[in-house]
Amino acid sequence: MTTLAAPPRDNTVAGVMRRVPWRASVVYIGFVLVFAFFSITQTEYFLTSTNLTNIVVQAAPITVMAIGAVLVLGIGAIDLSIGSTVALAALSTAVVLETTGSWWIAAVAGLVVGAAVGATNGFFITVMRLPSFLVTLASMGLIAGLARQLTDLQSVPVLDSTFVWLFGGGSLLGVPILIWWTVAAALVGWHVLRQRRFGAHVLAVGNNPRAAQVSGILVNRVKMAVFIVSGMTAALAGILYDGRLGGARYTLGEADLMTVLAAVIVGGTALTGGKASIVGAVAGSLLMSMINNGLILSGLNVSQQMIVRGAIILIAVSLSLRGKKSQ
């Protein structure tokens, strides 16, 4: 038998405390603490089922984007262009819906825009071998410009009732459709990352690209696929905004990049690649939504909300990244 005996377990309180993977648990502990805090300070409204449902519904676009971001960070890259892709895809979808009147052609058009953005990012990152940070920083600005150009800064209404039901206001079996979208995105993301060979390859590429390459993994193909997925999840988020808000505007998704990255990092996905968690990212996204909701209920004005939210994200992210070196 070659198995070594495990060292005896230290079952004192200190020993048990030491075994808890704190860094991976930050998001869940934070979730409980923030929930408890708002429950106590906001008794009247925060705990109503309407409000709790609202927290999950509001989180839908962020959660969908977070799935793509988990994969991107998983390969050790970053996609800064997702926020502006939301706006471009949302506007494209709304414009196509207005001209064709077909909800599904509009949705497909939005997704194609997202895929094209992802493929363009992927091209510069794989073929031109540029760092994803620089490529997506540039495309972020470029796409924001395109979104403004597309309708000349005008908003586009989304009136099609099927579209609005399916991507915004509908509900199925008493559960809001946006929660179904969230659950579906999370399940697909989890399946891809944990159960498919592709997910294993994503993590291998992020952890040790050379090992992945000499093991026969087509590193560039994996990177390209991940950026296309990231563009498409951003586009889907844009479509969900279209449905929920009943229209598209170039400002959509403006603040989402920070929220998505915060959700994903707090959820235990490493910025350095190779370590990623879908479940953590979903929890992170719900946490961000809850913080947002609680701050609004607290009666803070928009600038105060931004300050407090930024501070909370900073604390949460430093807690989840602290001690990384020593691990």
Add this chain to the structure above:
Amino acid sequence: MTATPTITSPLRLAGISKQFGAVTAIQQFDLEIEPGEIVALVGDNGAGKSTLVKIISGLYQPTNGEIWISGERAELSDPSDARARGVEVVYQDLALVDLQPVYMNLFLGRELTRGPLRTLDRARMARETQELVDELDIRIPSARAQLSDLSGGQRQGIAIARATHWASGLVLMDEPTAALGVAETARVEETILKLKERGAAVLIVSHNMEQVFRVADRVTVLRRGTQVGTRVVSETSHNELVAMITGLAS
């Protein structure tokens, strides 16, 4: 080494040369390895040993010369070509994925799946890994342990186990014990000898003369890209090899 190719020999190199721009890394290298034979490749730093290993593993393409694998002329345009021909490599800088469990490393790029959805079959990969490490007597806590929790020797053991598992005839090793202590080196050498028992041909790069004498059947010497000679280990001496490596008579 100009004889007609032996059909059974796992590896035959004929007149291999490699230029990097103006730099000649390898010049006119010939070698033939039999099944169950361990050949050591020695030489000073920068002699071209790693370059040669990378050529046989498909990472670099030779400027000139022929590679024959299992009696067939092989044009290796990337590592997957070499892998498809049953050539496995243990790299100098371990090509392992630290944040994944041992079994995922063993099956990296060749993961097992099951069911119509082709989901990863983690249970079977873990079981087969455990069987293999047991068979090779590599001592690790568990096939499900994360790789970063293992010692250098255990990791090198896993790298060798992976090569063993997938190689059909030829295993290349580039300084497999360079980073290891005495006891761990001994364990890895035992694993290498197990490979030989299984009939694999092994080409091992080493800076350690004692190791060459312990494990190898033959030894070939590179000096600044030129092959200065090949000896049967039992018919040569430490001093002769050092003289060949350095080019100084001793």
